[in-house]
Amino acid sequence: RRTRLLAVFEHVNTNFTRAYKLLQPGGDGRLLLENPKNPFEGGLEMACVPPGKSKRTRRSFLSGGEKSMAALAFIFAIQDYEPSPFYYFDEVDQNLDPFNAERIATLCRLRSMQAQFIMVTLRKVSLNLADHHIGITHAGDGCSRRIADFDRAAALELGEEFEKEKA
Amino acid sequence: RRTRLLAVFEHVNTNFTRAYKLLQPGGDGRLLLENPKNPFEGGLEMACVPPGKSKRTRRSFLSGGEKSMAALAFIFAIQDYEPSPFYYFDEVDQNLDPFNAERIATLCRLRSMQAQFIMVTLRKVSLNLADHHIGITHAGDGCSRRIADFDRAAALELGEEFEKEKA
Amino acid sequence: MHLLRIELENFKSFGGQITVPFDEGFTAITGPNGSGKSNSGDAIQFVLGTRSTKVMRADNVGDLIFNGGKSGKQARHMSVTLVFANTPEIDGRRRLRVDEDEAKFTRSVRLNRKNQPVSSYMIGDRSVTATEMRRTLAEAGLHGDGYNIVLQGDVTTLATMTPHRRRGVLEEVA
Amino acid sequence: MHLLRIELENFKSFGGQITVPFDEGFTAITGPNGSGKSNSGDAIQFVLGTRSTKVMRADNVGDLIFNGGKSGKQARHMSVTLVFANTPEIDGRRRLRVDEDEAKFTRSVRLNRKNQPVSSYMIGDRSVTATEMRRTLAEAGLHGDGYNIVLQGDVTTLATMTPHRRRGVLEEVA
Ligand SMILES: Nc1ncnc2c1ncn2[C@@H]1O[C@H](COP(=O)(O)OP(=O)(O)OP(=O)(O)O)[C@@H](O)[C@H]1O
């Protein structure tokens, strides 16, 4: 049991370090077992230093967006340990700024060469980078339907029509 | 103590019903004490039926955005109980679609006639509706600075520069 | 192998029969708050998953049946079918051990006379047990656990959970 | 009465002296992830608030002192000043019981020889106790508790907390 966890840890940690560098260029991230001798006694920490920050940065200091990027690196690291033919992500870009949202969407696009990626999103950056678009709405009667003839332009329109009205 | 809580409950509940109707036109929301006779024995629920949904809808069924709108109605209801000269909101529009994000920003704008409102946001809809704009960035050395000569155009630019590159 | 489409019947907010087709590559789903986007993810988790109904924001499987919406009647039967492309690969083998070009996995729930939810599972038009369905899916790398399916809020939970719980996540992967 | 500006010195990621001016009406703060937006909210909570340092994502007040960033040295002193416009209103009275057109509230922390954080409070140039500062602010309706200050994540927490805890929120208001 212990040797198995340590082997998985080494593998996922290597994946994590690589994924974090990709998502936060200039930053540095790795996984830490609190008690490497008896891993079941301690927890697992994500030690991340975002680009430009002090080496002394603890996970609790990180901002909302910085924490999400660390967690997403962990998710990609776990997915790489045992690849699947398809993945589903639900609004993982909620608290990311446009730069970080784009990095995540680009990585999903790259990975979609090997496996199918389905991503629920409200952000224009992510909608722009997807190959296919599905629109879901409810018609005011509480019944969900798929919007017919939906494409990237329609998806961007859904967010835009809003901004056009206001401008 | 009990009479005091019940009096506050009545007041905040009236505020909540009004705020929810404003934020979710066509919907219906009210606060419920689980044990009205002994309020300290039970909890406080937000019973909300978003526009077009079944009356049987429970809080746990609600979507991410629907839950946020209920919680924001509760926050406005509490603020109205004891008004303050200034308010601070940090990315409360994270998981809202453009329509709901706009409703929240419009309500903040209306309330900013009586009290000062400061809102941290990444969303274009909210940036569009604010009177004043402050930009904060860090220069890659881990030290936060204020961006000089920042205005609405610069704020929208920060998000846009991104989309222009990609289009 | 990829997900061709989801066929929903009275699953959560999807009243009646609705089909959502998918392509290979990178697909984005978008729409207003409360429209049913996360419910379509719950539908995938419902068939593939081992996680409890709690992650689908329901107290029991009965809550996953369409409740009629604003004006309608509550349905008494619901089902979700995941249809995967399963044409033989270069080596002549099919990724899923189902002898069809389209492999269909169906999970359905109906209310019995005492209003209790009764679940049933099918591969194609053959009734199977839950375990057999999971085993056939798992052989092809289709798991509901782990982070292949990241539901709304999972990222924030992972970023803020205690180190002990995060070690537990790694144990599940092992 | 409104907040005129925040004067920060070595507070969290704000190394050195930085002033953030505000106007009346509706102000939006924006910028990239990790730039220091929420830290400016923590600065307001630090002076007005009664909540623990935990809500400012710090284990103790010492963590709130600028740690030097990528290349610098950790600071040994930090302070935050909130400056409110306090000109007499129509009835001739000032909203804050401070006899100045600009009322300044300062909270600062310095590390003593044993590296322990020592807090101090000032109204204008006068040293006061934490209680006196809170009382003067509370008289004018400036509370740190309640939901006048909604920190990042508070909305989701409020939407998903148990009914018991939500009743507790109402009790605090009472
Ligand atoms: N059994 C059911 N019958 C009918 N409607 C249901 C049922 N269960 C949940 N719902 C409804 O589904 C809606 C939630 O849908 P969902 O969570 O998929 O929204 P979403 O598109 O993900 O929105 P968001 O963008 O806010 O996350 C709620 O309004 C809820 O009332």
Ligand SMILES: Nc1ncnc2c1ncn2[C@@H]1O[C@H](COP(=O)(O)OP(=O)(O)OP(=O)(O)O)[C@@H](O)[C@H]1O
């Ligand atoms: N004492 C400190 N000294 C220096 N930097 C600090 C200190 N405490 C926190 N930080 C840094 O401040 C940053 C977080 O800033 P903040 O939470 O304000 O970001 P934000 O602009 O709100 O970002 P987001 O949009 O992701 O929410 C972290 O990178 C953290 O390392």
Ligand SMILES: [Mg+2]
């Ligand atoms: Mg959702």
Ligand SMILES: [Mg+2]
């Ligand atoms: Mg923040």
